[in-house]
Amino acid sequence: MGKINTIQGAIATEQLGITAMHEHIGFGLPGCDLDTKWWEARPKMLEVTIDKLRRFRELGGQTIVDCTGIGTGRNIPYWQVVSQTTGVNIVACTGFVSGDTVLPYFRDKSVEYLADLFYHEITVGIAGTNVKAGAVKVGVSRGGLSELDERVYRAAARAARATGVPILTHLSINGDRQMDLFETEGLPLDRVVIGHSDGAEGLDPERDFRIAKRGAFVGYDTIGFDTEKGTPEVPAPFWARPRKERLDQVMDLFNAGYTNRAIISCDANCWALGWASTEHSVAELLEVFVPDLKARGVSDETIEQLLIHTPAHLLTMKEPKPDRMRKAAAVSTGV
Numbered sequence: 467m468g469k470i471n472t473i474q475g476a477i478a479t480e481q482l483g484i485t486a487m488h489e490h491i492g493f494g495l496p497g498c499d500l501d502t503k504w505w506e507a508r509p510k511m512l513e514v515t516i517d518k519l520r521r522f523r524e525l526g527g528q529t530i531v532d533c534t535g536i537g538t539g540r541n542i543p544y545w546q547v548v549s550q551t552t553g554v555n556i557v558a559c560t561g562f563v564s565g566d567t568v569l570p571y572f573r574d575k576s577v578e579y580l581a582d583l584f585y586h587e588i589t590v591g592i593a594g595t596n597v598k599a600g601a602v603k604v605g606v607s608r609g610g611l612s613e614l615d616e617r618v619y620r621a622a623a624r625a626a627r628a629t630g631v632p633i634l635t636h637l638s639i640n641g642d643r644q645m646d647l648f649e650t651e652g653l654p655l656d657r658v659v660i661g662h663s664d665g666a667e668g669l670d671p672e673r674d675f676r677i678a679k680r681g682a683f684v685g686y687d688t689i690g691f692d693t694e695k696g697t698p699e700v701p702a703p704f705w706a707r708p709r710k711e712r713l714d715q716v717m718d719l720f721n722a723g724y725t726n727r728a729i730i731s732c733d734a735n736c737w738a739l740g741w742a743s744t745e746h747s748v749a750e751l752l753e754v755f756v757p758d759l760k761a762r763g764v765s766d767e768t769i770e771q772l773l774i775h776t777p778a779h780l781l782t783m784k785e786p787k788p789d790r791m792r793k794a795a796a797v798s799t800g801v
């Protein structure tokens with residue numbers, strides 16, 4: 467029987483249910499957790515977060531993957547309260563959201579050092595707890611894949627190979643290079659989601675097809691960041707899209723038959739740590755996007771694939787493939 471690491475302990479694959487693969491309880495730039503403003507706001511933050519996840523749960527949602535990496539608001543004791551109160555499983559990620567959010571302490575570390583760090587968080591626990599990460603988060607810095615991003619990608623691939631957890635990426639810019647890095651490290655692309663393919667900053671439908679053809683998963687995971695929601699006081703962020711355009715993009719891949727090579731999620735911050743955010747919640751995945759897909763003729767079977775079977779396939783830990791390849795890769799890259 468397969469198993470998945472959640473913050474409440476390991477669960478069986480069958481317990482995952484409807485899963486949003488890319489969400490955040492609270493994401494902020496490194497240092498956000500030291501800003502007393504957020505500690506003062508904490509009761510309100512908890513109330514809003516619980517309301518959003520309860521709504522997701524009422525609509526049938528059972529699990530979210532929180533893609534907040536090390537140092538950007540990941541807070542295991544707080545998440546445990548949220549999970550316990552709402553009944554929503556939370557899968558935590560090790561890794562970093564992108565090179566430009568890596569804390570100074572980690573910036574000059576080697577691939578092997580970072581691989582060990584991620585491996586520890588998956589097999590022993592996160593930040594002094596015994597809560598184990600169930601996925602690795604990596605990402606592309608603003609401006610394109612940096613040398614530090616590449617080190618983090620290689621380290622993530624080694625940790626994923628050695629533990630059997632999947633990798634989720636932030637941004638699909640340089641998507642081909644991202645996949646090359648994983649393959650160089652011997653990680654099958656079947657363990658990888660190339661994320662934010664639907665974000666306005668990096669649209670490339672041809673790349674989506676290449677991701678699917680190479681056997682990775684296309685992350686349509688900024689659903690609900692709609693330009694229509696922007697107001698003069700709180701403008702929509704630069705990655706927002708008109709709702710219909712996003713749907714057209716997703717349908718193009720589905721109509722070509724790649725429904726089993728995509729994930730859908732909202733990348734919704736339950737509570738943004740440090741900026742005013744347009745109204746947005748993981749519940750929109752089930753409340754708005756799934757009805758939108760159905761209105762376009764997407765079958766219940768495909769919806770089930772997107773919400774249940776593909777997440778289960780990705781999150782269920784595979785047989786670890788330790789050390790021989792990790793060592794060989796370390797020699798070939800000289801790190």
Ligand SMILES: [Zn+2]
Pocket residue numbers: 488489490533636733
């Ligand atoms: Zn995210």
